[in-house]
Amino acid sequence: MSFFRGQVVKTLPSFYMKGEKLSDYIISLQGVSKEFDTKDGKVTALKDINLDIEHGDAYGIIGLSGAGKSTLVRTINLLEQPTEGRVVFDEKVLTGLKNKDLNISRRKISMIFQQFNLLMQRDAIGNVCFPLEIAGYPKEKALKKARELLEVVDLEDRANSYPSQLSGGQKQRVAIARALASDPEVILCDEATSALDPKTTRSILELLKKINEERGITLVVITHEMEVIKQLCNKVAVIENGQIVERGDVQEIFKYPKTQAARRLFLPIAENTEVDERGKISTRHRLRLVFDGRSAYEPIISRMIMELQAPVNFLYANMDVIGDQQKGQMVICLADDPVIAEKQKEFLRNADVDITEIIVDEGEEV
Amino acid sequence: MDTAVLISMLWEGLLETLYMTLIGTLVSYLLGLPIGVSLIVTGPNGIKPAPLYNKVVGFIVNVVRSVPFLILMIALMPYIRKIIGTGIGTRATTAALIVAATPFVARMVEQSLLEVEAGVIEAAQAMGASNVQIIRKVLLVEARPSLLNGAAVATITILGYSAMAGALGGGGLGSIAIRYGLHRFQPAIMWITVIVLVILVQVLQEIGVKIANKMDNRLN
Ligand SMILES: Nc1ncnc2c1ncn2[C@@H]1O[C@H](COP(=O)(O)OP(=O)(O)OP(=O)(O)O)[C@@H](O)[C@H]1O
Ligand SMILES: [Mg+2]
Numbered sequence: 391m392s393f394f395r396g397q398v399v400k401t402l403p404s405f406y407m408k409g410e411k412l413s414d415y416i417i418s419l420q421g422v423s424k425e426f427d428t429k430d431g432k433v434t435a436l437k438d439i440n441l442d443i444e445h446g447d448a449y450g451i452i453g454l455s456g457a458g459k460s461t462l463v464r465t466i467n468l469l470e471q472p473t474e475g476r477v478v479f480d481e482k483v484l485t486g487l488k489n490k491d492l493n494i495s496r497r498k499i500s501m502i503f504q505q506f507n508l509l510m511q512r513d514a515i516g517n518v519c520f521p522l523e524i525a526g527y528p529k530e531k532a533l534k535k536a537r538e539l540l541e542v543v544d545l546e547d548r549a550n551s552y553p554s555q556l557s558g559g560q561k562q563r564v565a566i567a568r569a570l571a572s573d574p575e576v577i578l579c580d581e582a583t584s585a586l587d588p589k590t591t592r593s594i595l596e597l598l599k600k601i602n603e604e605r606g607i608t609l610v611v612i613t614h615e616m617e618v619i620k621q622l623c624n625k626v627a628v629i630e631n632g633q634i635v636e637r638g639d640v641q642e643i644f645k646y647p648k649t650q651a652a653r654r655l656f657l658p659i660a661e662n663t664e665v666d667e668r669g670k671i672s673t674r675h676r677l678r679l680v681f682d683g684r685s686a687y688e689p690i691i692s693r694m695i696m697e698l699q700a701p702v703n704f705l706y707a708n709m710d711v712i713g714d715q716q717k718g719q720m721v722i723c724l725a726d727d728p729v730i731a732e733k734q735k736e737f738l739r740n741a742d743v744d745i746t747e748i749i750v751d752e753g754e755e756v
Numbered sequence: 757m758d759t760a761v762l763i764s765m766l767w768e769g770l771l772e773t774l775y776m777t778l779i780g781t782l783v784s785y786l787l788g789l790p791i792g793v794s795l796i797v798t799g800p801n802g803i804k805p806a807p808l809y810n811k812v813v814g815f816i817v818n819v820v821r822s823v824p825f826l827i828l829m830i831a832l833m834p835y836i837r838k839i840i841g842t843g844i845g846t847r848a849t850t851a852a853l854i855v856a857a858t859p860f861v862a863r864m865v866e867q868s869l870l871e872v873e874a875g876v877i878e879a880a881q882a883m884g885a886s887n888v889q890i891i892r893k894v895l896l897v898e899a900r901p902s903l904l905n906g907a908a909v910a911t912i913t914i915l916g917y918s919a920m921a922g923a924l925g926g927g928g929l930g931s932i933a934i935r936y937g938l939h940r941f942q943p944a945i946m947w948i949t950v951i952v953l954v955i956l957v958q959v960l961q962e963i964g965v966k967i968a969n970k971m972d973n974r975l976n
Binding site: 489492495499509510511520525 | 876
């Protein structure tokens with residue numbers, strides 16, 4: 391099943407056979423669980439998470455507030471120590487490393503945050519130098535590298551500005567330059583654009599995409615916004631109540647979301663019961679059509695209406711750019727008469743339109 | 757009293773007060789700063805929690821802080837006499853000041869460091885910074901303006917303590933105020949010392965705030 395493409399264990403090239411290889415992935419979470427002790431008892435934030443991330447992936451992790459996204463990403467660099475399971479990064483089991491060795495591995499896993507977390511008492515270039523200082527870089531070399539990185543993020547003219555003098559977007563650019571300073575294998579992004587306006591969000595996402603594509607740096611992108619996944623990621627995992635309920639290629643999941651959680655995130659509001667109460671439309675015959683940006687769907691639909699002499703209701707139509715592909719989706723409601731509805735479906739299938747029937751569970755929450 | 761004599765007496769008192777205050781503050785910081793840092797580091801949300809250490813040191817700090825300065829000074833007198841040979845005068849007062857102010861400074865430092873955002877510390881941890889690096893390059897630097905403001909407050913408090921010590925023969929302006937205001941009933945001289953003390957506090961406060969603001973890169 392193409393859906394699980396990302397999960398198939400690749401056969402190892404022969405030169406890896408010399409030593410035992412822990413994992414073929416840059417990051418591998420194996421049976422990771424996390425419980426927090428709180429005054430109100432135990433809170434289970436993560437339940438038996440297994441997640442493999444390949445070199446060069448832009449791996450999105452999406453879910454509603456409280457689902458466990460931040461906890462999940464924070465276990466990767468052990469800001470959060472898992473209660474169970476292990477974290478493998480670049481063939482090293484991070485869980486179980488001594489502090490000193492963990493700190494060395496952490497230099498290869500950068501992180502950017504929703505609140506930027508810059509040092510307020512250091513200027514932009516000082517912030518970018520910080521990870522280099524920690525790693526014991528000579529000062530001159532660090533400054534030179536920091537200057538180059540500020541150019542990468544288009545802030546060379548603000549090198550001596552302090553964070554308090556920069557806008558949110560500029561602060562996040564400084565944070566990205568800082569994240570790049572240690573030549574990381576991975577950048578973890580926890581809601582990196584959630585504090586920014588849409589335009590700034592787009593430019594930061596573009597910058598991250600460029601970093602992912604041009605430098606081959608793996609991204610782990612935590613977000614509650616579908617748009618971020620669409621623009622930036624090639625893979626996605628949907629997390630709900632501390633568990634990954636669905637995962638795979640972004641394109642695939644967009645086309646065929648399987649779980650309720652994924653559908654809630656990927657599909658437009660139009661398919662929720664709200665609409666059909668308002669429009670008194672049958673809930674049983676709703677279809678979601680997904681098509682390439684290029685394919686002409688409107689003529690097909692109008693031909694169908696004319697040929698079958700039966701109406702359809704348009705509930706939703708939208709064009710999306712996912713990765714570099716244009717994708718359209720439309721939700722329509724077929725005729726009430728089941729016989730005619732069946733004919734309509736038949737017609738669409740024959741016309742080679744990708745259709746998914748939307749089953750609305752009784753009493754399903756919106 | 758002869759004006760020249762009065763002035764030279766006040767001048768001497770001022771120097772003694774400054775000596776006690778500055779040495780007292782300096783040594784209290786040398787001792788109190790590391791204790792304050794250790795309280796933050798070992799606290800429940802610290803970078804290296806150590807509940808037992810934190811509780812014990814926190815308790816000692818609270819005990820010393822809750823004893824009023826004059827009573828503490830009286831209680832310490834025999835020990836101070838044993839160690840430095842005298843229980844009165846500026847040196848004995850300075851020793852008592854240090855004992856009283858160190859826990860105060862430790863709490864001031866703790867409060868200042870508490871203001872450093874958890875996210876910034878976390879960012880440093882994520883970069884692979886060691887705890888020592890976090891203390892030196894993040895905590896103490898990010899909290900610098902607040903630490904400096906705290907230092908001004910601490911200096912002023914210690915100045916106040918040193919004046920109080922005058923009641924017990926501690927030397928400095930406080931002694932002059934007590935001697936002339938209370939024992940010889942010359943309120944004019946007492947008021948002059950009060951005015952000098954007020955001016956001193958104002959100057960220290962101004963200097964503290966100026967330096968703190970100048971060193972704060974968030975405001976410019
Ligand atoms: N330090 C903590 N102590 C106790 N409970 C915690 C802690 N951190 C997270 N939790 C709990 O774990 C669960 C997952 O939280 P988490 O922050 O990972 O969610 P999230 O998906 O990132 O949400 P959001 O989108 O709101 O950031 C929540 O129930 C939260 O209350
Ligand atoms: Mg979160």
